[in-house]
Each structure stands twice: as structure tokens, then as C-alpha cells.
Amino acid sequence: ALALIAPDNHKTHITKAANWLISCQNADGGWGETCRSYHDPSLKGIGTSTPSQxxxxxxxxxxxxxxxGTFPWDTLExxxxxxxxxxxxxGQWEEAEFTGTGFPCHFYIKYHFYAQYFPLIALSRYRALRAGNGQG
Structure with a gap:
């Protein structure tokens, strides 16, 4: 949201957030976070990679x-x-994990289509950026 609203005013925050995401990337190249992170904050950014996350x-x-103006190309690729x-x-992705929060620490939700449309959005934005049309 900061990147869309006022990127010039928030570059420090945006960079800090991006660096945190990079630090959470799993060895398989994906990202994931267990819902148990609501119970145990030390688990934030840690979990099995999922397509949606x-x-x-x-x-x-x-x-x-x-x-x-700085893209972490290796991380993105x-x-x-x-x-x-x-x-x-x-053409689909399988996602066994629950990645939606119903009410933290009480119940979690599995949105079955998250694993389908969020990867398509990410892939299309990446492709657009690499194609040079600036729509990343």
C-alpha cells in the first residue's frame, strides 16, 4: 500500500519490509508461515512454502x-x-496448509482458490515487469 500511496515518503519502510521478506525466503525458493505464529511470535515468517504465501x-x-527502483532479481526469480x-x-497448484485467519488463535480458514489466483497474479506481474512495460 505504501508503494502505491506515497512511495517517496516511505522508501525506508518499504525497503525494511522488502528486506524482511527476503530474509524469510525458504530453501526451496518459496515462502510460508504457519498459523501457529499467532500463538508464538517467534514463528513469524517461518513455515512450509505455499503457493499463495x-x-x-x-x-x-x-x-x-x-x-x-531496486529489484532483488535473484530472490524474485x-x-x-x-x-x-x-x-x-x-495448471493448478495444490496447497494443503491453512493460510487464512478466521479469528487468530481460535480458528483458521482454507480459501481453496488462494492457491490458484494469487500465483497467477504474481506470475503475470513478474512477466509484465520483465517484458519492460513497467506494470510489474
Whole structure:
């Protein structure tokens, strides 16, 4: 949101957020966070990679790059490769984890289409950016 509203006024915050996302990237190139992080704050940014959470991280990094003019290309490509390699032959992604919060510490929600449309958004924004049309 800061990248869209007033990027010049918030570059420090945007850069700090992007650096945190980069620090949370998993060894497989994706991102994930367990819902247990609501109970245990030490688990923030830690969890099995999921297509939706990887897409959210990529969308955030792309927005941060547009705001600051600095793109972490290696990190982005690693995340994109996670999405492409985890895509099923039918074009979908499978996501067993619950990634939605119903009411923190009480119940969590599995939005079945999160694993489908957020990766498509991330991939399309990445492709647009790489194609040079500036729409990242």
C-alpha cells in the first residue's frame, strides 16, 4: 500500500519490509508461515512454502521494487521458479496448509482458490515487469 500511496515518503519502510521478506525466503525458493505464529511470535515468517504465501511475498517485493527502483532479481526469480516448479500439469497448484485467519488463535480458514489466483497474479506481474512495460 505504501508503494502505491506515497512511495517517496516511505522508501525506508518499504525497503525494511522488502528486506524482511527476503530474509524469510525458504530453501526451496518459496515462502510460508504457519498459523501457529499467532500463538508464538517467534514463528513469524517461518513455515512450509505455499503457493499463495509465495505469491504474496512476490507481489510485495515487486511493489517494493517499483517504489524504490531496486529489484532483488535473484530472490524474485527463485520465488518464480518455486511457483513454476510446484504447478501441477493441469495448471493448478495444490496447497494443503491453512493460510487464512478466521479469528487468530481460535480458528483458521482454507480459501481453496488462494492457491490458484494469487500465483497467477504474481506470475503475470513478474512477466509484465520483465517484458519492460513497467506494470510489474
Amino acid at each position: 509465495t505469491a504474496w511475498a512476490l507481489i510485495g517485493l515487486l511493489a517494493a521494487g517499483e517504489a524504490t 527463485w520465488g518464480i521458479n518455486y511457483l513454476l516448479s510446484s504447478q501441477l500439469p493441469n
